[in-house]
Amino acid sequence: MEQLDLLPIELEGVSQERPLIIAGPCSAETEEQVMTTAKSLSDKGIKIFRAGIWKPRTKPGGFEGIGVEGLSWLKEVKKETGMYVATEVATAKHVYECLKADVDIVWIGARTTANPFAVQEIADALKGVDIPVYVKNPVNPDLELWIGALERINNAGLKRIGAIHRGFSSYDKKIYRNLPQWHIPIELRRRIPNLPIICDPSHIGGKRELIAPLCQQAMDLGFDGLIIESHCNPECAWSDAAQQVTPDILDYILNLLVIRSEHQTTENLNELRRQIDECDNDLMDILAKRMRVCREIGTFKKEHNMTILQTGRYNEILDKRGAQGSLCGMDSDFVKQVFELIHEESVRQQMEIINK
Ligand code: PEP
Ligand code: MN
Secondary structure (H helix, E strand, O other), X not given: OOOOOOOOOOOOOOOOOOOEEEEEOOEOOOHHHHHXXXXXXXXXXXXXXXXXXXXXXXXXXXXXXXXXXXXXXHHHHHHHHOOEEEEEEOOHHHHHHHHHOOOOEEEEOHHHHOXXXXXXXXXXXXXXXXXXXXXXXXXXXXXXXXXXXXXXXXXXXXXXXXXXXXXXXXXOOOOOOOEOOOHHHHHHHHHOOOOOEEEOHHHHHOOHHHHHHHHHHHHHOOOOEEEEEEOOOHHHOOOOHHHOEOHHHHHHHHHHOOOOOOOOOOHHHHHHHHHHHHHHHHHHHHHHHHHHHHHHHHHHHHHOOOOOOOHHHHHHHHHHHHHHHHHOOOOHHHHHHHHHHHHHHHHHHHHHHHOO
């Protein structure tokens, strides 16, 4: 397991109870938009305000952020509402400007996390500063790159660090703007258990309607908090209009959330866990048996000078088990993936035998 030298991100006046909430517009657009949104959010009890000052855009020509001017609006938010303010930094210059303007929290965006040079530049600029830093996952599903960025910030001496799960881009978009791939933040939690992880349902979903279910899912998976885009007039937002919600809607969504306890120690749960362990043991036994048979097939193929890969047979297995999976109430793609992995390991074992 990785060792990060961390301290909890405790902010005076902000409850330590799950979930920590950060909310605010994708971008700071005008002073009026920032102040109106911040006041409404503050009225709903939100304590941490987010707004992008510099916006990384896929194509040139979009709204690239208001820049330094917007930092004075964030100062005004602090003064008028007492909220903490957070924004994205992508360069050393952004860091210096934020520190000068008393920004309370900074985050590193997904495109920046994907670039170790940029992350190192930010880490160097933050040396000797004690400010909470959140690191979004890189756009590509690469846990090591994500952890590497967290380590760079930590190595610069910062200890109040958190991670933001905002999903991963993929070529074929279906429901989500960015695929959640929940197993990646779950693995991050396993690798660095004391690292707070919050979820960004706005950038995962890309649509307002998906925010509520994604928030609930994140809570059920034990995430520590949520960062949600909220705008006083979402339809007219200068960036990410489809995924922002009004402070009223945000309040409605948060009130409906069910926060379940992470530590359930009831007898029933222990019994069910015992049953799961038993199933897992059976699965391992049966997998080991299947591999044994595969190795025998490998020996047979070697003796008869046959190729390892018999494509027809492989497709037959995937189709048959996929269909069977549906009948058993499982997702057929899931079952196919399981069998693809099993097949990969079988081929590897047969290769060992054939090349011996
Ligand atoms: C944002 O938070 O507005 C943003 C640009 O997010 P991401 O870096 O996750 O794309
Ligand atoms: Mn955004």
